[in-house]
Amino acid sequence: MDRAELAGFLRGRRERITPADIGLPAGTRRRTPGLRREEVAQLAYVSTEYYTRLEQARGPRPSREVLAGLARALRLDDAEREHLHHLAGVPPGPPPGPSREVRPSILALLDRLPGAAAIVLSAGFEVLAWNALAAALLEDFSALPRRDRNLLRRAFLAPDSKQRLLYSLSDADAFARSAAEHLRATAARYPGDPEITGLVDELLTGSAEFARLWAAHRVRGAPAPCKTIDHPRVGRITVVCDVLDITDRDQRVIIYTAEPGSPSEQALALLGVIGTQRMEVPG
Known part of the structure; x- marks a missing residue:
């Protein structure tokens, strides 16, 4: 000491x-x-x-x-x-839980990505931050309570089968499998965190599919680099998904971009203009 x-x-x-x-x-x-x-x-x-x-x-x-x-x-x-x-003189134990605080520089980065949708995920798959294009492409996360911003709950516990498809992603099942494997590694890093242990218990109780994946003891599944989203307002959008690790916060930045000059890039640009506003014409 x-x-x-x-x-x-x-x-x-x-x-x-x-x-x-x-x-x-x-x-x-x-x-x-x-x-x-x-x-x-x-x-x-x-x-x-x-x-x-x-x-x-x-x-x-x-x-x-x-x-x-x-x-x-x-x-x-x-x-x-x-x-x-x-x-x-006391060796540090495991951190108390995943960090939910996003650095200001990362928040600024999200807003400085031209033509790209981006979100920040916690180690427990909670959407912590997003830019305007991500809200238009995926969902207006600001309209959701914190609990409903967790993508694992969305993938395995959503009462509506369409919601469980995770924004009509072409690889929704693969994403759910990868997320479950990532969660097992997260639970090992934060064995005493009540939010993580509670999330695991909730998923095991509420989803037979999650329980099956959890029993396999696999960790760190690799996400697919390309995804297709069947968007309700602009149609099908194919995006490349890049993941940047923020190691000191145990967070990840997920960036969705479209091939330059493609119809998907045009669709993303249109979403950037209309944002999260509804397109229905009032009757």
Whole structure:
């Protein structure tokens, strides 16, 4: 345990968090930037005396539970969380769960892809972000509750058989099989995450097909590079599907593009104009 480095790290992380970040008024009597020690202690569920001793390089080695509380209270990312564990002399365990926070640079990238539809998927196949063309090509995800943005639930549990075809993809069955295999690897990486374990239990209970795939113990199925989407407004669109891994967040950017000069490229361009608006003529 490196008490001096741990003390400096905790102090630096505490000072970068503003009271507004955790919903507290800034007040006029704060003598130091960031949060007070007692506020961090309260958020981490430890005593103020204990936390103060850690910042003064006088504390005992924190337990995993205390480190988890400190990481949560100080809003540490995965790299910072791992560093905290090493400073405390406690090997880091598996991350608590897949990250749902998409980096601003990735969000900006989605909007800067001309003529391409793009989404960001979590390790649990939740659609975390999308650009306007993806909403027009696949679905307006902003109109869905978070639970319904999960593509595994859509593929295996949707009550409507047409919904289970995943936006009329030509390889919907292959996608579902690949997604199930990816989920097994995800469940191994995050064995204690209640959302992932709950999703697996829900799929096993609600889908005999998923249960069959899960029993095969296969991991990391390869997605098909080309897909055809039978779009209700512009007809059939054939797209190339490229996958970019964001390894530090355990996320993937899925990019759909059409061959230059093809009818599919023209259809995508039309979707870019009409967006998610409905084409029906009112009667």
